Amino acid sequence: MGNPFLLKKIMEGDIDAYSVVYKEYYRKLYNYGHKFSSDTALIEDAIQEVFFDLWNRKEKLNNIESFNSYIYSSFRYTLMKKLKDMKKLSFREEPGEDGEFEFSAESVMIEKEKNAEDEKSLELAYKKLTPRQYEAIFLRYYEQLSYEEVARVLKISIKATYKIMARSISSLKDNIKLLLI
Amino acid sequence: MKKETLYKKYLHYEESDFLSDPSFQDYAFNPTSENEAFWREIAEIHPAKAAAIGQALDFLRTIRFKEQQPGEEQVNAAFNRHIESLRSAGLLENTTVVSRRPAWSFIRYAAAALTGILLLSGLYLLVNKTITAGELTVTTAFGETRQLTLPDGSHVELNANSSIRYDKNWKKGNKREIWLEGEALFKVVHTNSDPSKIKPEEYFVVHTKGLNVTVLGTVFDVRQRRKTTEVVLQRGKVKVSFDRKDLEDIILTPGKRIIYGDQMKKAEEDFVETKNYTAWKEKKLLLINPTLKEITRYLEDNFGQKITVSDTALNDKMIAGPIPLNSLDDALFVISTVSGVDIIRPDSSSILLKRR
Numbered sequence: 393m394g395n396p397f398l399l400k401k402i403m404e405g406d407i408d409a410y411s412v413v414y415k416e417y418y419r420k421l422y423n424y425g426h427k428f429s430s431d432t433a434l435i436e437d438a439i440q441e442v443f444f445d446l447w448n449r450k451e452k453l454n455n456i457e458s459f460n461s462y463i464y465s466s467f468r469y470t471l472m473k474k475l476k477d478m479k480k481l482s483f484r485e486e487p488g489e490d491g492e493f494e495f496s497a498e499s500v501m502i503e504k505e506k507n508a509e510d511e512k513s514l515e516l517a518y519k520k521l522t523p524r525q526y527e528a529i530f531l532r533y534y535e536q537l538s539y540e541e542v543a544r545v546l547k548i549s550i551k552a553t554y555k556i557m558a559r560s561i562s563s564l565k566d567n568i569k570l571l572l573i
Numbered sequence: 574m575k576k577e578t579l580y581k582k583y584l585h586y587e588e589s590d591f592l593s594d595p596s597f598q599d600y601a602f603n604p605t606s607e608n609e610a611f612w613r614e615i616a617e618i619h620p621a622k623a624a625a626i627g628q629a630l631d632f633l634r635t636i637r638f639k640e641q642q643p644g645e646e647q648v649n650a651a652f653n654r655h656i657e658s659l660r661s662a663g664l665l666e667n668t669t670v671v672s673r674r675p676a677w678s679f680i681r682y683a684a685a686a687l688t689g690i691l692l693l694s695g696l697y698l699l700v701n702k703t704i705t706a707g708e709l710t711v712t713t714a715f716g717e718t719r720q721l722t723l724p725d726g727s728h729v730e731l732n733a734n735s736s737i738r739y740d741k742n743w744k745k746g747n748k749r750e751i752w753l754e755g756e757a758l759f760k761v762v763h764t765n766s767d768p769s770k771i772k773p774e775e776y777f778v779v780h781t782k783g784l785n786v787t788v789l790g791t792v793f794d795v796r797q798r799r800k801t802t803e804v805v806l807q808r809g810k811v812k813v814s815f816d817r818k819d820l821e822d823i824i825l826t827p828g829k830r831i832i833y834g835d836q837m838k839k840a841e842e843d844f845v846e847t848k849n850y851t852a853w854k855e856k857k858l859l860l861i862n863p864t865l866k867e868i869t870r871y872l873e874d875n876f877g878q879k880i881t882v883s884d885t886a887l888n889d890k891m892i893a894g895p896i897p898l899n900s901l902d903d904a905l906f907v908i909s910t911v912s913g914v915d916i917i918r919p920d921s922s923s924i925l926l927k928r929r
Contacts, residue, residue: 401910407656407665409910412903414655415648426641440655447659533602534638539595558593565592565632 403453414443420535421467427530428493429475438471460537461544468545494523495530525560532557580618591629601633604792604807606828606847645900712736713755715877716901718853725749725762727777732756732796732853733875749777755874756796756853761788761809784833784840787812793825794850798874801834805850815840853898865890865912869926876901879923887914887928 401409425435456462475493531542543553600608616623659665721729724743735755777788781797792807806825814822833840866888869880897903917925
C-alpha cells in the first residue's frame with residue numbers, strides 16, 4: 393500500500409482512513425476473486441471476512457511485513473475454503489487436480505486481430521498454461537505485486553516464482569507463435 | 574554488475590531469453606524512463622538483437638486480463654454492510670462513524686444527478702452520430718474513466734471529464750485522426766511492418782487545443798485542461814505541431830514533456846517521470862512535487878466541483894505521495910489528513926478547504 397500513514401490511522405481506529413483502504417482493496421479483490429468463481433455473493437463474503445479479521449486485529453498491523461501479501465493471501469485462503477465448502481453442497485464449480493480452485497484461463501486476453509478460426513486455436517494455446525502460471529502473471533504484472541509478495545500469496549519460494557514467470561511466458565509464446573506470423 | 578559484463582550478458586540472448594528475463598518483463602509491463610533508456614541502449618549495442626527485443630516486447634504487451642469491476646454504489650454498500658457487522662459484533666462504537674455522514678451523502682446525490690445529465694447528452698450524441706457519417710464522440714463524466722479500442726486497434730484510456738471524437742468507419746490506408754478535449758493516454762499500433770518508414774497516410778494524429786500530435790507508433794499522454802496542453806511521451810516517437818504558424822514542430826523523445834498554452838510565447842520542453850502521467854488510469858494521482866493548488870485544480874477538472882482554499886498561503890503547500898482517485902471523498906480525505914485542513918461543503922457544487 394502506498395500510504396503508510398493510512399495504516400497508522402487505521403491502527404488508531406480512524407474509520408475514514410479505513411474506508412479508503414477498504415474500498416481500494418474491495419475493488420482489487422472483487423476482480424481477483426472473479427478469476428476463480430462467478431459467484432459474486434461468495435466473493436463478497438470472503439472480502440468481508442478478511443476485513444472483519446483485519447479490523448479485529450488492527451492494533452497488530454505494524455507487525456505485518458507486507459500489507460499487500462497479507463491481504464491477497466488471506467483473501468485467497470478464505471475464498472478457497474468457501475469454494476470447497478460450497479462444492480460439498482453442490483456441483484456447480486469444479487476444483488482442479490490438486491483440489492484447489494483454479495484461476496480461469498478465460499480471463500486472459502491477447503490483443504491481436506484474429507478471425508474466428510485463429511481464436512479457437514488461441515484458446516487451445518492458452519489452455520497449455522497452468523492456472524497457477526496465469527495467476528502468477530496476473531499478480532505480478534496486473535496487480536503489480538513484487539516477486540516476494542507473489543511468492544507469499546502462492547505459498548511458494550521466491551525462486552520458484554521467478555521460474556514460474558519465466559516458464560509461463562515462454563511456453564505461451566511457443567504455443568501461439570505460429571498463429572501470430 | 575559492471576556495465577561491460579551486463580552488455581555481454583545479452584550477446585547470446587534470443588527472443589525466448591528476453592521473454593523470460595525478469596527485468597525485461599518489468600520493462601514490458603511497467604515501463605519507466607530508466608528501463609526504457611537501458612533497453613534502448615542494449616538494442617543499440619547489439620543491433621542484431623533489436624528485432625528480437627522488439628518482437629518480445631510486442632508479444633508481452635499483448636497479454637491482458639479481463640476486468641470485473643464493481644460500481645461505486647456497490648462498493649459503498651459493501652462498506653456500509655461491513656461497518657454494520659463490526660458494530661453488531663461490538664467492534665465499533667456508534668459515535669465514530671456518524672460524524673461525517675450528512676455532508677458525504679449529500680455530495681453523492683449531487684454526483685448522481687450530474688451523471689444523469691451527462692448520460693443524456695452522451696445519448697444525444699450517439700443518436701446524432703448516425704446522421705453525420707461515421708463520426709463517433711465518446712465522453713466521460715466527472716470521476717469516470719473509460720477504455721476504448723479504436724477501429725485500427727489502437728488503445729485509448731480516457732480520463733474523467735474528457736471527450737474524444739473519431740471516425741468509427743475508418744479503413745486501413747486512411748489517415749487516423751482523433752479530436753481530444755481533456756486528458757487521454759494513447760497506445761497506438763503500427764499499421765505497417767516497418768516503423769522507420771511511415772507514410773503520411775499511415776499517420777495517427779491527435780488534434781487538441783492549439784496543437785496537433787503526429788504519432789509514429791507509441792504510448793503517450795495528452796493532458797489538455799483549461800488554458801494549457803501537455804504532451805508526455807512514454808515510448809516511441811511523436812511530432813508535435815502547433816496551430817500558430819510561427820512555431821516550429823517539435824519531435825518528442827521518451828520521458829519528455831511539452832507544455833503549451835495560449836498565453837505562452839513558445840512551447841516549453843522538459844523531462845518528467847512518465848509514471849506520473851499514467852497513474853490516473855490506476856485511479857491514483859501523482860504529480861511532480863505537487864502543491865495543494867495543483868491537486869485541487871486536477872480534482873476540479875476530473876470531478877467537476879469548485880474547490881476553494883481559505884488561506885492562500887496553503888495553496889503553495891507541497892503534498893507528497895499518491896492520492897487515490899477512486900472517489901472525490903477519498904481524495905479529499907487524504908488531503909485533509911496530510912495537510913491539516915477541514916473540508917467544508919457550503920453547497921452541493923463547492924468545497925472549501927480550511928486550515929484546522
